[in-house]
Amino acid sequence: MLYSAFNGLVVGIFYALMALGLSLILGLNGVINFAHGTFMALGGYLAFTLEPYIGFWGGLVVAPLLAVVVGLAVERFLIRPLYGRDPLFSLLLTFGLAMIMQDVIRTIWGSIGQPFALPNYLNSPLSSSMFFLTGFRLVVIAITVLVTGALFAVLRYSRIGIRIRAGNADLETISSLGVNIFFLRAANFGIGIFLAGVAGILAAGQLGLSPTIGDSLIMPAFVAIIVGGVGSLMGSVLGGLIIGIASGLTAAFFPVAQEVVIYVIMAVVLVIRPRGLLGQEGLFE
């Protein structure tokens, strides 16, 4: 029981990290980033390639930054022309982009899954009674807490974070107050991609690498945002953890329904509380 809940928690952490980045980009950029899953895979693969040279910890920092560089280029040249247009177009664009990027990744790194080597000391269980509690899983939790905490601190206290939050509320007003909203949106997109990159490396260590690694995580991340409530970052984290644990528990007792259960949770939440657990009133209504 504890074991399955913990398993679910670790998966839920990946959902939450993905949902957090998606939610950021959805809020300020107004884009559902379908390519988020492939950015995540990109982060994982870059870390995989860099690992022999700079080690696991180096890769954990450098690979997401490289993914951010790609992300910024995408934002600048493909997404920026679509701001202010029908949201359908950016959706289709990132959708097509996801297909292309997945094919590129497959061409570069091969379509077969790769094992992602972890430092040995991270792979061994901490104690025999808690055999599922490997060092790496603790690292995953620690890094996620750290990254999420840092993100909330940035959004709460730094100038750019405050502007991002203000832009979520009213982009036009802060633009007329002299904030460069193009830079702001690019920065926000970059932060979202950084989170995806980190999630990619952590997920690669846990689940192994394959070009489609993002596919299995992006849908639950959408569900996490819907359950948590659109417009609330805390909600996205909460939603991710809830559906992760729910799916982990279901996997233990009724494995056939382990995917379906998160959609059932979503439907129940939408019926009882249409704006999600912590969602803002009036957004997208």
Next chain:
Amino acid sequence: MSSALETRPSSRPAPSIGGREISAAIIWLALLFVPIWLPAIGGFTDLASRVLIYAMAATGLNLLLGYTGGLSFGHAAYFGLGAYGTGLFIIHVIPSMPLALIAGTLLGGIGGILVGPMVMKRKGIYFSMITIAFGQMFYFLAVRWNTVTGGEDGLTGFSRVPLHLAGESIKLGPARFYYVVLALFAAVMLVVWQILRSPMGHAFVATRENTTRLRFLGVAVDKQIWVAFAISAFITALAGSLNAMLTAFASPDDLQWQLSGSFVVICVLGGMRSFWGPFLGAVIYIAAQDYLSSVTQNWMSYIGLIFVLSVLFFPQGLLGFIKGRGRS
């Protein structure tokens, strides 16, 4: 530019007297003789059936997407429900084609009726996200519910059953089946045309253009979206049922979000604001897919490229582009 007036099919400015009718007549004539001219230029009739099926699904989706403004990204769910409904009906109930088509259509349509209320209050991109997620729910149902759906391998064990008419059993080869599809496609086009001309159709367009004003006029906007959602799910489900008949197979891929995206891009490619747009989009998309998948293994990225390019350079779609040219 895109006022409610302009998109009303009946009031589009005709380039010349009867020009619209003439081009429509040419399309229908060409469709009528497909089994004759298509093999002659190296195609095969089943491909044309596929085009019509995708055009039907996209036309159904476009009623919601282009005319009502509900950005559904999960319509593969109803396509797939139609396919599975048809297959399961033939295997478990009666091997009768008309009844199986009805069963599949009903299953998908009811799916749409049930999902509708949960999404209808949402707008824009959030609407898309919820429809995607619900679509994915049906996908996992199909993959995991092995005993009924055949799991990841898909549902097999049924075939195109002969049509029983007036005591006679008619075997449906590619050409005959094509005409069944064509007849149903024509019926769907007629129904959609009539809907768009009706007060309900005008309410759909008004929902897209100005929800707030419509609400002040006392129209239940949510209900409009629900109705449009349900109708479009029924049409898409019918297309899915026909697809199951065409391939004698219902696959989880029929429910995948990639297919939902394909339907949307078909609408965008042809022109979301045009009655014939989805049809034209389907012709281009299926032809491109068929060609690319025979030439290169990386055809997915070329399809992706079509998505990206059509969004960046052809947001009005091909028909919108031509119409815009004609007017300027």
